[in-house]
Amino acid sequence: MLGAPSPLRDELVELSKRTLVNHCLQLQPETENLLELAGDPQRLHTAGTATSLRDLARRWKTLDEEIKSLNRQIAELVRAAAPALLELKSVGIELAAQFLFTSGDNADRIRSEAAFAKLCGVAPQPASSGRTAGRHRLSRGGDQAANSSLYIVTIARMRHHQPTRDYVERRSAEGLSKREIIRCLKRYIAREIYTHLPRPADPEATDQLHAAA
Template sequence: MRSLARRWLALQAEIDDLDSHLAALVTAAAPDLVALPGVGVDTAGQLLVTAGDNPHRLHSEAAFARLCGVAPIPASSGRTDRHHLHRGGDRDANRALWRITLVRMRCHQPTKDYVTRRTAEGKTKTEIMRCLKRYIARETFHLLASPPLDQASLPGATATD
């Protein structure tokens, strides 16, 4: 049992070390993204991975929203005019946007005001979250689409030339 506890402590120390290294890399690569309300290092890192893995698919904010699975798709029937979200795309990026949305709904006053106003208009929590996720995707796309940072300036980067 003692060896298991020592192993757990060693792994926890390694995780903490890697987390601090990841935080330095993500903060250096996208400081404006990490500065957004509700965006932490993990969610910013996931959005950077999504954007970096698919640069040919990021020609517009609508394309980024579709890539993240937050592009609204009409789902109307009769007199009911509704939308649901595109279920394809990068589910990890969608989950990152969902986490940002939840944090903002809980802690960000302008978002709380928006939720109150939309609830008074008769929107459900799911519909409000759909709108917020699309807004956050639009907001993050503009930060991710800015000119890329010089890779040599990132901490831990090595020259390959």
């Protein structure tokens, strides 16, 4: 759009995304046969840009509808597989789907909540040195997508969940850094997530888990 003729660019530049798409869908090039304008570069530029923007808007609209349809199906699968997971604070459809995917793809490795924490890369490991003692860091291994999902839940709760805010304030007063507090919260949330996952021992739940993944 930056290369569009000034009148057309000025017409579109301040529109919001969806308004822009809908506006571009209504664009009417001077002619569909651009060869007719070959002798007039300015009119050719305007008509060619309008045609391109209209076609791009049509593609965007089609893909947007496909995404919405897929998201609805994912939401239905997640609700069927793990309704309890969605009741947890700050765990929405996309995050719940990631936890289900991680669990369903590694069902044989998850035998306890500690194993799930390790798989998610939030199992604490000693990080003491000659000058420090009792310090820990999170594991660098595991499923990074699940680790990222835990981080998103943690940050959301730190901002909007009063019990979590109280915990942060208390641990800060005890001298823990923000990074250490996040590490503790991610480990706690991993434990909470694990207890609300479908149990692989249940054949029906296992089928739902793999279907959602």
